[in-house]
Amino acid sequence: MTATTPAARQGATGHIQRSATPDDQPSASLDRPQSIAAPLMEIRDLVVSIGEHQVVAIRELDIPAGRRVALIGESGAGKTVAALSLLDLQPRVARVTGSVRLEGLELIGMPDRQLNRIRGSEVGVVLQDPASALNPVMKVGRQIDEALRMHHRTSRRERRERVLELMEQVQLPDPERLRRRFPHQLSGGQRQRVMIAIAIACRPRLLIADEPSSALDVNVQAEILDLLVRLSDEQGMSLLLISHNLGVVRSMCDDVAVLYGGQLMERGPSRVVVDQPRHRYTQALIKANPDQLADSPVERTLTHPLWPIPGETPSVGQFPSGCHFRDRCTHALDPCADELPITRTVETRTFSCWNPAPAAEPEANVEETAG
Ligand SMILES: Nc1ncnc2c1ncn2[C@@H]1O[C@H](COP(=O)(O)OP(=O)(O)OP(=O)(O)O)[C@@H](O)[C@H]1O
Numbered sequence: 001m002t003a004t005t006p007a008a009r010q011g012a013t014g015h016i017q018r019s020a021t022p023d024d025q026p027s028a029s030l031d032r033p034q035s036i037a038a039p040l041m042e043i044r045d046l047v048v049s050i051g052e053h054q055v056v057a058i059r060e061l062d063i064p065a066g067r068r069v070a071l072i073g074e075s076g077a078g079k080t081v082a083a084l085s086l087l088d089l090q091p092r093v094a095r096v097t098g099s100v101r102l103e104g105l106e107l108i109g110m111p112d113r114q115l116n117r118i119r120g121s122e123v124g125v126v127l128q129d130p131a132s133a134l135n136p137v138m139k140v141g142r143q144i145d146e147a148l149r150m151h152h153r154t155s156r157r158e159r160r161e162r163v164l165e166l167m168e169q170v171q172l173p174d175p176e177r178l179r180r181r182f183p184h185q186l187s188g189g190q191r192q193r194v195m196i197a198i199a200i201a202c203r204p205r206l207l208i209a210d211e212p213s214s215a216l217d218v219n220v221q222a223e224i225l226d227l228l229v230r231l232s233d234e235q236g237m238s239l240l241l242i243s244h245n246l247g248v249v250r251s252m253c254d255d256v257a258v259l260y261g262g263q264l265m266e267r268g269p270s271r272v273v274v275d276q277p278r279h280r281y282t283q284a285l286i287k288a289n290p291d292q293l294a295d296s297p298v299e300r301t302l303t304h305p306l307w308p309i310p311g312e313t314p315s316v317g318q319f320p321s322g323c324h325f326r327d328r329c330t331h332a333l334d335p336c337a338d339e340l341p342i343t344r345t346v347e348t349r350t351f352s353c354w355n356p357a358p359a360a361e362p363e364a365n366v367e368e369t370a371g
Pocket residue numbers: 050055073074075076077078079080081082091093315316
């Protein structure tokens with residue numbers, strides 16, 4: 001990525017000027033060293049409040065260019081609220097503060113008109129339930145065409161060709177016939193492929209996918225996730241994947257960020273974090289879901305079938321002081337109640353825990369910051 005100022009990247013229309021074509025981007029690979037990938041999106045001190053309660057408080061998270069990053073955590077952790085707030089798509093009752101920079105361009109507080117140009121063109125979004133996201137009374141080809149028309153001034157013929165090309169890219173069968181169908185005439189998996197075609201229509205730099213397969217049959221789920229991996233590799237597109245599934249995260253994402261009660265507990269390369277968790281919450285989440293890692297090397301280290309996390313996730317506003325997980329943590333110490341843990345970065349992984357799991361190897365390159 002070339003180093004240009006945000007002002008230079010932001011053209012007269014408010015679009016971010018591409019510093020490289022998608023073909024110039026390095027393709028994502030789980031083995032690529034993290035330092036090569038510059039951050040595409042930098043999230044700092046992101047706080048999302050609903051009413052008087054903080055739902056999300058993320059101090060630091062980067063989405064590197066061309067990499068796949070997973071946001072994982074139990075139901076109610078704040079994954080969706082966090083992801084939607086990146087583009088100011090959170091519920092109206094929510095307030096967002098902090099900084100979200102896309103290639104240096106600040107998105108928080110950006111006027112809606114300008115942000116609308118970035119939504120869909122620079123950052124695409126795929127939601128959990130395609131049935132409710134698609135317009136039921138508009139043919140699917142037209143819906144893909146609308147996404148193109150919103151951001152590009154091209155002829156109808158060119159757009160029609162691109163619609164067919166996109167439908168092929170997302171592996172929809174017989175695009176010429178299918179484009180004339182309404183959403184209810186398609187299967188759930190086909191509808192999600194249409195949603196993905198809409199989301200990638202303008203070749204975004206980042207795709208946010210909020211549990212894109214959870215509303216689908218098990219067989220179709222794997223196909224949709226494979227499709228996202230292929231598209232992000234082919235287009236050098238970053239992916240922010242929200243998931244509940246550790247196995248999916250481990251096999252398809254370069255990096256993972258573990259969220260609990262809106263707090264970022266641990267982040268780093270997914271195989272480092274999932275294979276040797278340091279935060280007690282990450283450790284508990286893995287022990288509670290051995291089935292998700294049944295086919296991975298981690299399974300060998302899980303000597304018991306199931307070890308549920310004690311208690312239940314509290315509702316918003318009911319989390320304890322200090323570390324939000326401490327009430328359910330079997331390793332909690334006195335300081336866990338008093339203040340936020342120090343954030344420690346050891347090599348490529350960062351975690352915020354007063355009593356972390358011991359390191360498998362002697363720690364090197366340790367940095368500490370106040371929680
Ligand atoms: N519009 C809203 N009004 C009030 N509370 C909300 C609203 N949207 C989300 N919340 C609350 O914010 C918290 C985080 O919700 P969010 O949907 O981000 O969780 P999640 O981690 O994505 O969960 P899931 O995996 O079940 O989708 C939850 O406690 C939820 O009840």
